[in-house]
Amino acid sequence: MSLVKKPVTGMKDILPAEMEIRDYVTSLVKETYGGYGFSSIETPCVEHIENLSSKQGGENEKLIFKILKRGEKLNLAEAKEEADLVDSGLRYDLTLPLSRYYANHANELPLPFKALQMGSVWRADRPQKGRFRQFVQCDIDILGDATNLAEIELILATTTLLGKLDFHGFTVRINDRRILKAMAEYAGFSQEDHDQIFIILDKMDKIGLDGVLAELIESGFDKSAAEKYCSLFSNEERGTDGIRKMQESLQGVLEPGCAENLIAIIETVDQIRQADFKICFDPTLVRGMSYYTGTIFEIGMDAFGSSVAGGGRYDEMIGRFTGQKTCACGFSIGFERIITILMEQGFQVPKGNEKYAFLIEKGADSARVSEVMKEADAYRKKGSRVLVAQMNKNKKFQKEQLIKEGYLPDHIRDFYNTELKK
C-alpha cells in the first residue's frame, strides 16, 4: 500500500529549524501580551457554516473549506446543492469566532475583556509562493472599551513585541474610517460610492496621487469632485498638525471628537513607547474589511515592503450576534510574514541553554547506559538540551549531520562500552 507523501495542496510540513523560530515567537507573544493583561483564549477550528457564511468575512467567505455532514444527516440522493451537504467549515479568521465566543461567554468574562488568540485559519486561496492555505493568525482584541485606551494599549503591546523581535525603525500608520468617510463626503461623493472610492484610494502607494485622480475620473466620478477629493491629500504633514489641518478642511462633515481622539492616541503613544518606531497620521490608509467603524492602523516596514500588523475598531460586529452593542478594537500581527522575515534574516533563537549530543556505542549494557544517561540528566538540570543517541556505524556522517543541526563539534561526545576504549 503506497500513500501520498506530500502534504495536501497549499499546506506545509514544518521542519525543526522553522519550528524553533515559531515556538520562540509564540512564547514571546504569550509573555509580552500577557504582560499587558491579555488573556489567552481558544475557539474550535471548526465553525457553524451559518456563521462562516454570514457576510462578515467579505471575500474570505468564498474560500471556506467546508465539512461534509456525517451519518444520517448526509442525504446524497436528495442533495440539490452544496449547502445541503455541509454543516460546518474551517474558520477563515479569528475575529468571527471571537465575536461568537464573546456573545456566548460575556457573563463569565471581565469587562473590558482583553483577549489573545493564536491559531490556524484556513483559506482555499489559489496556491502561490509564500502563501499557504493553512496559516497562523495572532490577534489581540479589547472588548467593551469605548475609549482610546484600547487603541493605545493595542499599539503599545504590538510595537513592544516587534521591538523584542529586534525590529527597528518601523512606522505605525493610523487613520479613522470616519475621516475617510468625511473626506469623501466633503468632496461631494455620494455614500453608496464610498467603498469604490476607498478601493481606488488604497492604491495611492502604488499609483500616486495623480494615478488616484486619473482612476477616479476614469471610473466615471465627477471631475471637480475628484479634484476636490485629491486636494485633501496634498498636505504632506503626517503628525498631529496634519490631523488638525484635515480637521479644519473637513469642518462640518467630520464627526466631533474624531480628530481629537486620533491626536490623543498619537501623543500618548509618542510619550511612552518602548520600541524604536514612528507613529503617524495617514489619511490614505483604508484597511479592507468593511466591519471597521473607527480608528484603523497598520504597521509597515520599509525594508520588507509590506505590512506586518494591522487592525482597528469594529464596534458593530459583536452586536450582530447578541443584539447588544459591544465596542471592540483589535490588532493582528502577520505571524507568517514575521516568521518568513526572520527566516530570511537568518534569525537565531536566543538560547539560555546549550545543545549537547551524547553518542553511545552499540551493545552498551544497562549499567553503562545508566551512567551516560545520568550524566545527560546532570547537564539537563543545568539547563542544557542533551540528545542521547546510539552511535551509528558511519559516525563521521552522523557527526556532520549533528553539526548541521546546530551542535558544536566539541559538544558531541562519544561514549564507548568500556572506558578502556576511550
Place this chain on the structure above:
Amino acid sequence: MSLVKKPVTGMKDILPAEMEIRDYVTSLVKETYGGYGFSSIETPCVEHIENLSSKQGGENEKLIFKILKRGEKLNLAEAKEEADLVDSGLRYDLTLPLSRYYANHANELPLPFKALQMGSVWRADRPQKGRFRQFVQCDIDILGDATNLAEIELILATTTLLGKLDFHGFTVRINDRRILKAMAEYAGFSQEDHDQIFIILDKMDKIGLDGVLAELIESGFDKSAAEKYCSLFSNEERGTDGIRKMQESLQGVLEPGCAENLIAIIETVDQIRQADFKICFDPTLVRGMSYYTGTIFEIGMDAFGSSVAGGGRYDEMIGRFTGQKTCACGFSIGFERIITILMEQGFQVPKGNEKYAFLIEKGADSARVSEVMKEADAYRKKGSRVLVAQMNKNKKFQKEQLIKEGYLPDHIRDFYNTELKK
C-alpha cells in the same frame, strides 16, 4: 441577523482560566522534551483522504471529518457516493501524519530523529461528557533507532514531565507484543485468533482472570488451551523476575532477545529515573492499535482510574509509505486528560510574576494616561502583568470581577485625573 452563539456540537470554547493551565503545560512540555533533544515539528491539520482511509487508523477511520472538494472538482450532479465529494479530511491522530512527514523529509532530518508534536486532532465521536470532537494530542517519537535506547528515553522524558506537573506514585506498565503473541501461541491458539484473544485479555482489570477464562471458553475457544493460557497470568511477579519466569515458560515460542530487552529497559529506567514512579512488567497490557510491533507501555494513576500516557514500538508503519523499513517508537501523553485532572485538583500555575490592575478614571488627558502607562511599563519590566483599564461607573463591581480573575485586592490601583482627587 442572528448567528449561532454556541460552538459546533462536541467542540468547546476555552475560557481564560483553563487556557492558562493549557499554556503552562504546553510550555513545560516543550521545555522538558526539548531538554531530551526532541525537535518540535508540525503537519497540516488537513490530510489527504487516501491517507486517512488507508486502514492505519482502525476504528478512528469511521470518525473522520471529511472536507468537500472545491470549485470545478466538485461535481454534485454526477456524484454517486461520499467518496466522490471529498478530497481530504481532518487528521484523527498525529501518528499517521508523522509517518507521512518522515517519508517526505527523511533526507532533511537527522538519524535517529526525535520528534515532538502537539496539535489538535478531530474525531466525530458520539458527544459525551469530558470527550470532545476536537482535542489536543501530544506525542514524542523516535524514528530510526532499533535499540531500546528509544524506549528508555521516551519513558524517562515522559515520567520527568509528569513529575514536573507534580504527579507522584504512578506506575509505568510495560509489555511486548511479541510476548503477547508467544503467550497465545504457547497456549495453542491459532494466529488468526490472536486479535480476538487480546481483546478479551484487555478486560483483565475489569473482569479478572476467572472472567477472562470464562469469556475465552464462551467465545468458543478450546477449554484446555484457554486454561493453559490463563495459567501464564497466575504469576504475580511484576519485576524483572516475572519476565524471567515468563521467558522460561515461553521457551521455544518467544523470540530470542525479547525478554532481555524488556529487562534492560526496566533496569536502566530504575537506575536513572527523575520522578517518583514504579516501572513494572504487565503481561496483560495489550494496547489497542494493531500497528504496534514490539514493546508497549502505559502510565496509569490509581487516583484517577485511567491511563494518562501510552505508547509503543511500531517498526512497520513508516515503511508502508516509503517501501523502506524505518524503526519507530512513540509515547503519547493524554493532554486533555491531564488538563482535566489539574483543573479538578484546582491546580494553580506557578507564577514568577504578579498581576496588577491599574484603573484610570474616565476623561484623563494624554499626559495623565501617559503617566499611568509609564508606571505600568515599569512594573512589566520587573516581570509583573499589568492590566490597564478604564475605571467603570460601577467601580465596586469591576473590582469584584477583577478579584475573581485572580487580582489581589491591594494589587488593584485607582488613578484619578488629578492627584488632588486621591
